[in-house]
Amino acid sequence: MPYFDTASAAPLHPVARQALHAALDEGWADPARLYREGRRARLLLDAAREAAAEAVGCRPDELVFTPSGTHAVHSGVAGALAGRRRVGGHLIVSAVEHSSVLHAAELHAAAGGSVTEVPVGRTGAVAPEGYAAALASGTALACLQSANHEVGTVQPVAEVAELCGAAGVPLLVDAAQSLGWGPVEGAWSILTGSAHKWGGPPGVGLLAVRKGVRFSPQGPADERESGRSPGFGNLPAIVAAAASLRAVRAEAEAEAARLRVLVDRIRRRVARLVPDVEVVGDAERRLPHLVTFSCLYVDGETLLHELDRAGYSVSSGSSCTSSTLTPSHVLRAMGVLSEGNVRVSLPAGTTAQEVNGFLELLPGVVAGVREKLGVAEPVAAAEPVAESLEVDALGLRCPQPVIELARVITSVPVGGTVTVLSDDEVARLDIPAWCALRGHAYLGESPRGQGVAYAVRRLR
Amino acid sequence: MPYFDTASAAPLHPVARQALHAALDEGWADPARLYREGRRARLLLDAAREAAAEAVGCRPDELVFTPSGTHAVHSGVAGALAGRRRVGGHLIVSAVEHSSVLHAAELHAAAGGSVTEVPVGRTGAVAPEGYAAALASGTALACLQSANHEVGTVQPVAEVAELCGAAGVPLLVDAAQSLGWGPVEGAWSILTGSAHKWGGPPGVGLLAVRKGVRFSPQGPADERESGRSPGFGNLPAIVAAAASLRAVRAEAEAEAARLRVLVDRIRRRVARLVPDVEVVGDAERRLPHLVTFSCLYVDGETLLHELDRAGYSVSSGSSCTSSTLTPSHVLRAMGVLSEGNVRVSLPAGTTAQEVNGFLELLPGVVAGVREKLGVAEPVAAAEPVAESLEVDALGLRCPQPVIELARVITSVPVGGTVTVLSDDEVARLDIPAWCALRGHAYLGESPRGQGVAYAVRRLR
Structure with a gap:
């Protein structure tokens, strides 16, 4: 029964399982305590931090453990924005970041900050020029994933980091999808990761902040993890995360x-x-x-x-x-x-x-x-019946509007137009995509009643 | 080698260990996914929620899992304060709450809110009258622990909950120290807990919010756990937490x-x-x-x-x-x-x-x-040498100032005074406490140079 969704969550790596078992015995106590169980926990925590930092490519005192990759992103974005509040309230993200980054950006915008979303091309990659154009005097932070979680495209992190560095703007790299494969290249400022993506246990994220990056943790004070991640640490999982990252690498x-x-x-x-x-x-x-x-x-x-x-x-x-x-x-x-x-x-x-x-x-x-769905013959051969046709697909959900379009396209002659009326949001994406795939011309959309009219010209 | 610090962290309960092992095999996938591994994870999560809710004494849909007790407190306080922002910005806490509550209160005060700290008596218990006096028309939330984490004193939660209920103010109960022993009595509105305090694994907190309590989660949006706890859930630990809570109970x-x-x-x-x-x-x-x-x-x-x-x-x-x-x-x-x-x-x-x-x-x-420390004979018998004496304990750290005081107290006659000069913050607490213990009169403090002068009258 093959499991092909490791980008959501990877099954536990055998090394993670072993380390977790050992750390449940040795690492359950509070590492801040002075007695032997506490000292033992502290040793395990220090060793895990060193191993994780080495894999990330940073100093141990630059790295803290968080309860998840999402927490690492939320804390990283909030801390960096607050640390550079005096510079300005402008945040740059790519349009294809993980939802944790985009939700942090939404919160920033709701609190009065400004956000620029850098677009991507058809492969899902940003152009470094997009970041160059977005950087402004009031930019507090830029974010770019190392690789996309849905389509796998690797982003030009090193180039973007260089542009950001030249502008004096820190770059936060969400490396959740790539950290198991290798360190992130380039001069990033802040890096986040998530253990359960590389075969570590759930419950562990990484947040690395380079020395010299202005960073002001938000939320209630807490002395643990350099003040950057509150709550009693999940030490057995942290030990397992670090051990499995090393093994996976x-x-x-x-x-x-x-x-x-x-x-x-x-x-x-x-x-x-x-x-x-x-x-x-x-x-x-x-x-x-x-x-x-x-x-x-x-x-x-x-x-x-x-x-x-x-x-x-x-x-x-x-x-x-x-x-x-x-x-x-x-x-x-x-x-x-x-x-x-x-x-x-x-x-x-x-x-x-x-x-x-x-x-x-x-x-x-x-x-x-x-x-x-009744599309055994998706593009039926038919005689044209009119120069232009309109298809009422109101109330139909994806993929039905596109199926309706495909059904009638040969009912107009080459050069004729089909207009699809749809109130399904997804049609806005899928009708142009269908045209590109099938070799027809997408003419654009216009509002119509409760829906939208999408116009297509038959080209072949 | 007896471990007597279970209030910091309890060793893992055997049931928690068993459940954790099983859930590492069955519960590593994303419970939001539609395939079999996801459905299996969802079943485990639902069962854990039901078991935990039963132990807490709430409905399953009132309870979410957080990454720690501290996260539960931070999210609970922030969500309740935001949910009742229109009522006012007044928060009530006891003076002996866990630091997670007090730090959340500090943040609230720093953001312009007002905070009343209800004092405790010598046993560490609040008086319900203290809450009655603190409740005001602009009170958004009151917090009271179920039992104190340092001295074990049980708080009058039911009485305080009744007072808060009558005033229409929700009461948040931090039940971290008592949840393993039994449910919290009384009509609480919000309850928090921490699994590693009852023998569950680290990495799991509980946040229960009664239906009808106005609650507005803060921080970036996240659809998981009813929008109240972001990040990929730590399902194996959640399963272990719920199973061990049931076993411990x-x-x-x-x-x-x-x-x-x-x-x-x-x-x-x-x-x-x-x-x-x-x-x-x-x-x-x-x-x-x-x-x-x-x-x-x-x-x-x-x-x-x-x-x-x-x-x-x-x-x-x-x-x-x-x-x-x-x-x-x-x-x-x-x-x-x-x-x-x-x-x-x-x-x-x-x-x-x-x-x-x-x-x-x-x-x-x-x-x-x-x-x-040279106090084998802490209270040496000596002849009085003067009506009053002054001891310079500047630069000495606890317990030295009190040792110096004890050394000279018999050098003044009964009725005479000793003044201790100290720049150690702890002297403010320990000198009056010493007087109470030894049967002398504490006369008060006054600033003096870089330190403080603490005056004591010998009574016996």
Whole structure:
């Protein structure tokens, strides 16, 4: 039963399990206490901090442990913004950051700060020039992920860090997705990570703040973790996190090379085996273990359920049909298809057999879902019936508006137009994406009644 | 090697260990995901929430898990204050709350809110009248611990909850020290707890907010845990916390009765075996497992080290001599001696033999520390040499100023005065406490140069 969603949470690494067991016996006491159990806990905590700092590439006294990657991001953003309050209240983030960064930015904006979102291209990468253009005299902080959590694209962190450094602006790098693979290159100022993404236990995040970066922790005072992370530390989990990071790093190069081949195979074969599919993200500058693709005329939740029934656990950035999936702001920012979206992120140790099994299964599953939705022949050959047509898709949810569009496109001649009326938010993303995929021209949108009219010109 | 500091952190309960192991296998995935690993995690999370809610005495949808008791307090105070911002910005706390509550109050005051600290009597208990007097039309929230973490005194929560309820003010109860022993009585509005205090793992706090209490979570948005606790949940630890709370409760009544006898023995025999000792807290209305006493003419850190060398791990609220101990705001608020302070908190399963061993050892250890400090004969018989004397104790640290005072008190006649000049903050607490213990009159303090002059009249 292959689990292909390690970007959400990785199963516990054997080294993490071992270390956790040992630390439950040796590291349950308060490391601030003077008696032997406390001293033993303090030794474990110090050793874990040294190991984690070495893996991150910073000094031990620059690194604190937080209860999660989200806490590390929230504390890091708030502390850096407060530390540079006198400089100004301007924050820069990329449009494809993790929600923890974007939510911290929303809070900053709600409190009167200003936020610039740097856009990304179709592969999901920012251009360093985007950050150069956003940097201003009042910029307190810039944030950029090391690699994207949904599509795997690696960001130009070193270049952006250099631009920020030249402007005297600290750069916070959310390295949650990449830290297991290697240290972050470039002169970052603040770095965050999350242990359960690399096979460590849940309950541990990392927050590293370089010496010299102005940083003013927010929230009630607490003397622990240099005043940067309140609460009694989760020492057994911290020990397990540090030990597993070291273990994962020792295997990283070989495992990355192996998984990169498997992901390349998925990228190639999905595009060949599944009709009307868009494989997204950068094919080269990417995480070794992660690939995302979207299937036209399919609803993500059904696809996910069918794959689960067949034994494969993957995630989806679709928000089709049901409310249980979160719509992907990443796919939207990239301007790529979101319907029928599947993210595959392979855990360490994934075998070629497991990947081949998935590839054998996928085309049939997608075809099955399409058949249920009545799109067995998604683009029916038909005689044109009019120069222009309008499709009323009000009340229909993704992927139905696109299915309706595909059904009628050959009912207008080449050069004719189809207008789709839809009140489904996702249509704004998926209709242009469909046009790009199918080789038609997207003409734009205009408000109409309770919905929006999306106009398409048939080109072939 | 008996560990007598369970009020800091309890060793892991066997049930917690078992549950943790099982949940590491079954509960590592994201409970928000739709595939089988996610659904399994969701089932575990739901079951843990139900078990914890039953133990707390609330509905499952009123309870969320946080990364620590401190996080629960910080989030609880901030959310309640924000939820009632329109009512006013007044916060009531007792003077002996845990530092997490007092630090949250400091932050509130720094942000322009007002805070009333309700004083305590010599046993460490608040009077309900103190809360009645503090409640005002602009009171947004009141906080009261269920029992004190340093001296074990149980607070009149039910009475205070009734007063708050009548005034329409929510009461937040920090139940960290008592939750393993039983549910909190009375109509509390918000309740917080900490798993590692009852034998659960570190990394789990509880925050319960009754339906109908206005509550507005602060910080960046996050959809998890009803929006009240951000970050990826620490599910294995949550499962272990809930399972161990249930297990600890099943044993609580019998274990409380057993430990109560042992603590009574400590209270009685310490007072009898150790000269110049003050056993503090309420002898009756107290936690079953905790007792605190203070020894004149002894520095807490040395005492703690000597007990550690002899195999006993205890904690201290002294701040004598070195900076490694935190001065106790609790002892200060109670107006009792802080020097030579020892807190004994017995873990479940502590045997009578262990307690007897401690009681046999303690008098010799205290005497040894006193001898080192040159107070083998603390109150030397001497002929009065003057009506009044002044002792220059500037630059001397606790317990030296009190030792100097004791050395010269018989050098003035009964009715004569001794004035101690000291720049040690602890003298403000310990000189009056010494007077009360030794039967002399404390006349008050006045500023003098870089220090303070404390005046004492010899009465016997």
